Amino acid sequence: MSEAQGYQKPELVCPAGTPAALRAAVDAGADAVYCGLQNATNARNFPGLNFTPAELDQSLAYAHARNAKVLLAVNTFPPAGKFEMWGEAIDRAAKLGVDAVIVADMGVADYAARTHPNLRLHLSVQAGASSPEAIRYYCEEFGIKRVVLPRMLTVAEIAELHRQIPCEIEAFVFGNIGMMAEGRCSLTNYVTGLSTNMDGICSPAADVHYEEDAERNLTTRLGEYVIDRFACGESAGYTTICKGRYLCGAQTGGYYAFEEPVSLNLSALLPDLMRAGVTALKIEGRQRSRAYVKSVVSAFRKAVDDIMAGRDAAFASLLALTEGRRETEGAFPSKRWR
Amino acid sequence: MQSQTSEITLGPVLFNWNPENWRDFYFRIADEAPVETVYLGEVICFKRAPLFEPQFEAVASRLKAAGKTVVFSTLAEVMSKHERRLVESICAEPTALVEANDGSALLQLRGRPHHAGPYINVYNERTLAVLARGGTCNICLPPEMPAAAIGALCPEAAKLGVTLEVQVFGRLPLALSARCYHARAHGRTKDSCQFICENDPDGMPLRTLEDKPFLTVNGVQTMSHDYLNLIGELADLQAMGVSRFRLSPHSCDMVEVATIFRAVLDRGIDTAEAAARLDALKVGAPFSNGFYYGKAGHSWDRPRPH
Secondary structure (H helix, E strand, C coil), X not given: CCHHHCCCCCEEEEECCCHHHHHHHHHCCCCEEEECECCCCCCCCCCCCCECHHHHHHHHHHHHHCCCEEEEEECCCCCCCCHXXXXXXXXXXXXXXXXXXXXXXXXXXXXXXXXXXXXXXXXXXXXXXXXXXXXXXXXXXXXXXXXXXXXXXXXXXXXXXXXXXXXXEEEEEEEECCCCCCCCECHXXXXXXXCHHHHCCCCCHHHEEEEECCCCXXXXXXXXXXXXXXXXXXXXXXXXXXXXXXXXXXXCCCEECCCCCCEEECHHHHHHHHXXXXXEEEXXXXXXCHHHHHHHHHHHHHHHHHHHCCCCCCCXXXXXHCHHHXXXXXXXXXXXXX | CCCCCCEEEECCCCCCCCXXXXXXXXXXXXXXXXXXXXXXXXXXXXXXXXXXXXXHHHHHHHHHHCCCEEEEECCCCCCCHHHHHHHHHHHCCCCCCEEECCHHHHHHHCCCCEEECCCCCCCCHHHHHHHHHCCEEEEECCCCCCHHHHHHHHHHHHHHCCEEEEXXXXXXXXXXXXXXXXXXXXXXXXXXXXXXXXXXXXXXXXXXXXXXXXXXXXXXXXXXXXEEECHHHHHHHHHHCCCEEEECCXXXXXXXXXXXXXXXXXXXXXXXXXXXXXXXXXXXXXXXCXXXXXXXXXXXXXXXXX
16 A cells, blocks of 8 residues: 555645636646736736636636645735735735645745735745745745745655645646746846846846857857857757856856756656655646646656556656757755755 | 935955955954944855865954954855754854845744845835834845846834845845856866865856856856945935945955945045046956836936036
8 A cells, every 4th residue: 555655645835827727737636736926026027927816716727626726825025115915915815715825935924924824824835944944934934835846855854854844835746947036036037137036037038149160150148248158059948047058267168156957857756756755746837838737747747656656657758848859857856966 | 315324335345265365354344444334254155165165264263353343144045954063053152143145044033133135035114114123124035136126125223123135236236046056167076076166266257149248147146247336325225324435355456346435425525536447457348337217127217526
């Protein structure tokens, strides 16, 4: 029996950038779907993404009718003088009956805890709480019920952490992997004037420019800085500063100073994560298409169910969906990644 | 709003300097620099902390003897047992004034007066109030805070008796990671780094593929290439109610930097003269002040004379 093997059945938490993606995720077997409003209150504030209040209301009805939860990400940091928009997002979440709000800013968490004491709070990865003490701080101050862990811990460290904190753990298992500690990166703002923390924007499309030369080499520029250059025929992914190529004295030619353009894929580690006491498995990708969401969610749904039933989980189809068709287990298997 | 006296503070040395140079740097600061508060401690990498341990007490004593307030800074990124132990050892000293740079330090300092460093995300009034009720008495704001938000935060800080501090000189801390990029550039990992970062007293330059200077690697930290310089904005910051102005140490003449900023605060010299003297330091990189104006951080509006 799976229970005897020490598995706890995890909740599958899936991304939705649009109402259509939300329905696709729910239909494909998501236990919970997370989404954001169409403004700076969430960390995927991209044009064409996210939900109007009416769409959120309808999506809640759709999800709840099918026994799925909806989590609202209000996970950016309001600058002084503009707190109201974040307060309104929290009020709306409470009024519409979302199942939990994902917060990062201490002020937003405090507002939610005091104004809506029955609203369930999850701590966003953007809060960057990576130690038992930091997590306990948020639990004690704001009654946080679940922490979304930064993508920098090994499975062994997660298991150890699980024993030392008073809340549930949600861990990323698939999708884009940022190299910088979430909530602690101003690189985009440094180059473009738009802040990841305050505006919810990373590598804004409007500031990305592609230039092709006579040999069909492609140069990618963010603002005035060249972020990468691809030889003709080389697969060019959407480039963020932390996955670009640069020059330094210790290297000959351009090298990936921070990380190569790879995606996180922990499918092979799922049984280990489930044994480590992870309550929820999170799939990244609110900016991805409905078809992508459907494929990834279906694959993970089947895998979790297979593992729970004592069968081997197969994941071959997922590789085609990873960024640049290259994947990594990131920090999770061992400390050597650091 | 200008109710308090303005102080120049010296942030922690963020780079892996030779321990003897590190000690001598602080001895000279103690003897010559017009700074009121000095932050001391390893913020970037727990592996570096033992290197400075033998000099630590002599440095702290010398600074205190010179009348400086010494504040002990904690690590910005805390995850492993070693990192947690380092933070714990600093917070465990009951009489020490500590600057927290992550949530684990906040937990351990709650209930007694302490500082919150620039690696704690304090962007708004409500977050400031949360920290104030836990004992935070001074907050060094994140460097990407624009003037409008700093101005909006000042009244709440004044009301709650929290002093606000803003970095005004030195490379901008832009990002942190679990991975060491110094080690990576040299084909090593954090565990096998052999302290390769010790060769770069102001960090390791990263250039774009067009050979344009861009970023600076400092272990797990990524910084700007250019040096933040808010010499032209000091008067505005004072008028808003900011009372502490942080210089982030570099290998250039920091006594001269402190002297220049002090002179402008005291209206001893005008900003044009101060800007010219800062140019004369030849720090090897351009200055920037874009974040202050809500623009791209690397941009630079040369101070207007006033």
